[in-house]
Amino acid sequence: MPLLVKICGLKTMRDVDAAIGAGADMIGVVFFPKSPRNVSLATACALSGRACGRAGVVALAVDPDDDFVAAIMANLKPDLIQLHGAETPERVADIRHRFSVRVMKAIGVGSAEDLAQVPAYAAVSDMLLVDAKPPKTPDGLPGGNGLTFDWRLVAGLDPGRPVMLSGGLHPGNVAEAIRLTRLNGVDVSSGVESSPGRKDPDKIRAFVEAARLTEAEGVW
Numbered sequence: 616m617p618l619l620v621k622i623c624g625l626k627t628m629r630d631v632d633a634a635i636g637a638g639a640d641m642i643g644v645v646f647f648p649k650s651p652r653n654v655s656l657a658t659a660c661a662l663s664g665r666a667c668g669r670a671g672v673v674a675l676a677v678d679p680d681d682d683f684v685a686a687i688m689a690n691l692k693p694d695l696i697q698l699h700g701a702e703t704p705e706r707v708a709d710i711r712h713r714f715s716v717r718v719m720k721a722i723g724v725g726s727a728e729d730l731a732q733v734p735a736y737a738a739v740s741d742m743l744l745v746d747a748k749p750p751k752t753p754d755g756l757p758g759g760n761g762l763t764f765d766w767r768l769v770a771g772l773d774p775g776r777p778v779m780l781s782g783g784l785h786p787g788n789v790a791e792a793i794r795l796t797r798l799n800g801v802d803v804s805s806g807v808e809s810s811p812g813r814k815d816p817d818k819i820r821a822f823v824e825a826a827r828l829t830e831a832e833g834v835w
């Protein structure tokens with residue numbers, strides 16, 4: 616399986632063109648009102664139309680209720696729903712079966728103990744994403760915080776489902792992260808921005824290039 620590269624939190628057609636032009640496999644749209652990357656369903660549909668057939672579209676939601684998942688499925692029809700909240704394994708399974716959608720569950724990692732939940736989520740998800748644990752501040756976002764964690768905790772993690780690495784990745788550290796963890800893909804948001812919510816095409820290009828170089832090196 617080739618290395619998967621996902622650029623998350625896209626808001627404009629320019630962002631989509633930059634991500635796909637750089638060679639990303641997946642683009643992510645964020646549905647979280649407090650995020651500087653939040654988009655409406657209508658905007659997400661337009662961005663998805665631009666990506667159609669050229670990159671997978673991932674809809675990121677945080678503890679969505681059934682009505683919201685139904686709206687995402689009826690309008691956007693993403694390739695994958697990324698669940699980035701406190702969804703239990705039962706809720707993940709419920710969404711996956713009820714809406715016949717592929718699911719990627721995000722797991723916040725701060726210590727080895729956090730990995731105890733991996734098997735339960737792997738059993739009910741199509742993919743997993745390991746991300747830095749969000750800060751416990753009242754205004755803190757569940758993701759997209761530009762924080763890294765100790766990659767050695769997830770090095771070689773193989774729960775029987777593809778696993779993507781995220782959290783504080785940027786063009787300057789993504790190759791090292793891939794070499795160390797050898798996971799199935801990488802996901803980035805703030806590391807390819809010039810300011811919160813504003814993607815930088817040059818950084819996107821540099822990020823994808825650095826990630827792809829590890830494939831060419833044969834280290835991945």
Ligand SMILES: O=C(O)c1ccccc1NCC(=O)[C@H](O)[C@H](O)COP(=O)(O)O
Nearest residue numbers: 623650758759760761782783803804805
């Ligand atoms: O990006 C957001 O604003 C966001 C908001 C709410 C939940 C999750 C969010 N992002 C999750 C992602 O998929 C990010 O790519 C991942 O957390 C890594 O972010 P970063 O450290 O900024 O690269």
